[in-house]
Amino acid sequence: MTPDEKYQLITRNLQEVLGAEKIKSILAERDLKLYWGTASTSSPHLGYFVPMTKIADFLAAGVEVTILLADIHAFLDNLKAPIELVKNRAIYYEHMIKTVLTSIGVPLDKLKFVLGSDFELSKEYSMDNFKLCSLVTEHDAKKAGAEVVKQVESPLLSGLLYPGMQALDEEYLGVDVQFGGVDQRKIFVMAEKYLPLLGYEKRAHLMNPMVPGLTGTKMSSSDPDSKIDFLDSPQIVKKKIKKAFCEEGNITENGLLSFLKAVYFPLKSLNNKTPEFTAIRPEQYGGNMVYNNYQDLENDFRDKKVHPGDLKAGVIEAINGLLDPIRKAFEDPEYKKITEAAYPPEVVAKAPSKPNKRERKAAARKQKDEQAEAADKENNAPTPEEAPKEPVV
Numbered sequence: 001m002t003p004d005e006k007y008q009l010i011t012r013n014l015q016e017v018l019g020a021e022k023i024k025s026i027l028a029e030r031d032l033k034l035y036w037g038t039a040s041t042s043s044p045h046l047g048y049f050v051p052m053t054k055i056a057d058f059l060a061a062g063v064e065v066t067i068l069l070a071d072i073h074a075f076l077d078n079l080k081a082p083i084e085l086v087k088n089r090a091i092y093y094e095h096m097i098k099t100v101l102t103s104i105g106v107p108l109d110k111l112k113f114v115l116g117s118d119f120e121l122s123k124e125y126s127m128d129n130f131k132l133c134s135l136v137t138e139h140d141a142k143k144a145g146a147e148v149v150k151q152v153e154s155p156l157l158s159g160l161l162y163p164g165m166q167a168l169d170e171e172y173l174g175v176d177v178q179f180g181g182v183d184q185r186k187i188f189v190m191a192e193k194y195l196p197l198l199g200y201e202k203r204a205h206l207m208n209p210m211v212p213g214l215t216g217t218k219m220s221s222s223d224p225d226s227k228i229d230f231l232d233s234p235q236i237v238k239k240k241i242k243k244a245f246c247e248e249g250n251i252t253e254n255g256l257l258s259f260l261k262a263v264y265f266p267l268k269s270l271n272n273k274t275p276e277f278t279a280i281r282p283e284q285y286g287g288n289m290v291y292n293n294y295q296d297l298e299n300d301f302r303d304k305k306v307h308p309g310d311l312k313a314g315v316i317e318a319i320n321g322l323l324d325p326i327r328k329a330f331e332d333p334e335y336k337k338i339t340e341a342a343y344p345p346e347v348v349a350k351a352p353s354k355p356n357k358r359e360r361k362a363a364a365r366k367q368k369d370e371q372a373e374a375a376d377k378e379n380n381a382p383t384p385e386e387a388p389k390e391p392v393v
């Protein structure tokens with residue numbers, strides 16, 4: 001591959017490139033070093049196929065790729081999840097990412113995994129972190145994290161440290177480039193501004209477009225129906241797809257079409273393969289329709305030749321086809337152990353999910369009862385000495 005061919009492969013399907021000239025000049029001399037970071041806050045979902053598809057491109061272009069399992073960042077952003085838990089999740093993420101890459105035929109031998117807590121707690125890193133804190137205003141740190149750090153009513157200091165530490169990671173991982181979704185843009189721009197002020201080199205940045213969720217909104221870890229987890233069972237996949245908004249002829253608000261366009265077709269086109277998607281149509285309406293590119297499918301859906309039911313049935317098959325090898329790998333007892341440590345049943349049971357109407361009513365009733373009880377108890381409340389002293393993190 002010539003340097004120019006490498007550049008084309010590295011940057012294809014991206015939304016934005018900052019520092020194109022720098023990347024080209026490095027490629028003229030040697031292979032590029034790049035990292036992608038993921039904070040182990042919840043669980044990787046179907047949308048992860050998109051960065052994985054790009055990682056496949058990077059590796060094919062000879063890039064030295066590091067994946068940062070950002071457990072400390074997960075801790076900073078996860079509002080009280082214990083550090084041990086996010087660390088266990090980082091281990092789960094590593095196994096999941098390796099399994100997903102293997103399932104799409106990407107060799108792992110050139111890929112490096114680094115755990116954030118293995119270098120972000122060093123003396124030097126801490127001092128650099130303090131130096132950054134003495135340069136960045138609260139206003140700028142908040143702005144940089146606006147699309148990445150959870151926005152809550154009483155923001156914690158930890159959320160202000162997050163963007164600066166992501167900038168420092170570029171230096172400490174020794175890369176030329178950081179890659180991420182375009183939601184990371186403000187952090188990337190901050191890194192470009194501040195690393196030189198610490199005497200470090202300004203890095204280039206590559207950005208992927210965002211993946212919409214199945215409900216038509218951004219695929220979000222906090223809305224369980226908007227995302228499909230890599231370990232969701234075939235029945236759950238079916239249930240979620242059946243629920244997805246998908247109106248006949250409407251190609252603009254359609255999370256399933258977005259999935260096929262942003263995730264499925266690019267993934268199935270890796271290594272110059274011809275992608276194939278089957279809309280499953282009953283025999284009496286003419287039978288199945290097979291598509292080798294996204295545009296033909298979109299046109300037929302717009303022209304109502306493909307019905308929402310046909311599209312949904314096809315997407316269910318397609319997703320289950322992608323997930324089958326991953327689910328199988330995680331049947332291994334070793335992987336089961338890793339999964340359980342990352343998502344202990346008691347923590348998962350406590351995780352907030354959207355309550356239905358009956359649950360909302362029950363919760364309201366419970367709250368009322370509790371308030372009445374609290375009013376009763378007011379006079380014999382425990383003294384501060386009796387309050388629990390257990391650490392919360």
Ligand SMILES: N[C@@H](Cc1ccc(O)cc1)C(=O)O
Binds near residue numbers: 148167184
């Ligand atoms: N901000 C990234 C995670 C990340 C953390 C630290 C980094 O250095 C890089 C990336 C996310 O939203 O998931």
